[in-house]
Amino acid sequence: MENSTDKIDRILAQWRRERPDLDVTQMGVIGRMGRLRNLLMIELDRVFKQHDLNGASFDVLATLRRSGPPYALSPSQLIEWTMVTSGTMTNRLDKLEEAGLITRQRNPEDGRGFVVALTAHGFELIDAAVTNHVANQHRLLEGLSSDEMEQLDGLLRKWLMAVSGQTGSDK
Amino acid sequence: MENSTDKIDRILAQWRRERPDLDVTQMGVIGRMGRLRNLLMIELDRVFKQHDLNGASFDVLATLRRSGPPYALSPSQLIEWTMVTSGTMTNRLDKLEEAGLITRQRNPEDGRGFVVALTAHGFELIDAAVTNHVANQHRLLEGLSSDEMEQLDGLLRKWLMAVSGQTGSDK
DNA sequence: TGATTATATCTTGACGTCAAGATAAATGGA
DNA sequence: TCCATTTATCTTGACGTCAAGATATAATCA
DSSP states (O other), X not given: OOSOOXXXXXXXXXXXXXXXXXXXXXXXXXXXXXXXXXXXXXXXXXXXXXXXXXXXXXXXXXXXXXXXXXXXXXXXXXXXXXXXXXXXXHHHHHHHHHTTSEEEEEOTTOTTOEEEEEOHHHHHHHHHHHHHHHHHHHHHTTXXXXXXXXXXXXXXHHHHHHHHHHHTOOO | OOSOOOHHHHHHHHHHHHOTXXXXXXXXXXXXXXXXXXXXXXXXXXXXXXTTOOHHHHHHHHHHHHTOTTOEEOHHHHHHHHTOOHHHHHHHHHHHXXXXXXXXXXXXXXXXXXXXXXXXXXXXXXXXXXXXHHHHXXXXXXXSOHHHXXXXXXXXXXXHHHHHHHHTOOX
8 A cells, every 4th residue: 555556657667667768757747637637527527417418518508607697608709718619619509509508699789790698498507517517526626635725726827827828828 | 917817717706706606616726727738738749740640649659669579569458558448449550550650460369359569660750759749748847846846746646546546447 | 069258359420629711791991 | 982801600521539339259167
């Protein structure tokens, strides 16, 4: 017990044997983050599925919900918040519209644009889903103390800022 | 300056306004990790692309390379290391075989199986790619001190272990 | 030995995503 | 006013992934 190793440790050990010239410390951090992210996605999807949603549809509905009344945004605004391409957003909106969770109306003030709004059903559904989603996230972080969680958040924030700055993304 | 906010902070602020009943601290941590992961993937892909690879093909070739001589594994072993489904692996191997980076031969000791091996070209390519990949990872972590990196790794390890145990995945 | 069960891999069909390009409407000068 | 440019969104085609099921071989056991 203790000092237990995981798959990432075994990968790093292999590299150190085969390529002792490389310092794979960073690979460990990045690899562990990737694995964790995948695992978390699977767990989050479980709850989404209980509401007939997936990560993509949840993302759009949640963005509309938290934007506040009248729970309506343009596709462009949704694209900015969710950081997907316009093609992806068109596809997501098609599905959500067909499911009766949103409406898509032409913007009377700009003939090029649309206004995407939550339906009553969409509102109820996302409000319930978010409640369960947040509870699920709490469960997934039970393994860390609040101090550790705060520390982790600080480090991730710093890292994210650094990489964003370096690559000119986000804002 | 200082105390700067990012997109995640703005999302959390919206939730706190619209749903003050929810504690979204955990959402912040998970969200920031997701964004960071996406950003990192984009940056890693840049280097993969320089070698005509993507994350999927790099993953397979790297697994074969670090397994050591004779740089050969079964599809099942590759599936276990890379944690993808068999259908995904078949697809990846088809592409790599067509590109001349691996060979796929029937296993003489088990008629159901195959032996996937790096070609000479595949070996050279992945060895060069890994060198650049590791340098790229170093660059992406320049924003953190080695102390911070170590701290982060420890927290991620603990979190990963907790979630893995909770969900019975990984090993 | 023959039948059942387990294993290794491939096949198929559906998804969500992206890049690139097509439309159509709005904007900014000349 | 008219044309060139920009903006908002949709369309198309290609990818990588997964779940479910199809095959074929191996292992087990009655």
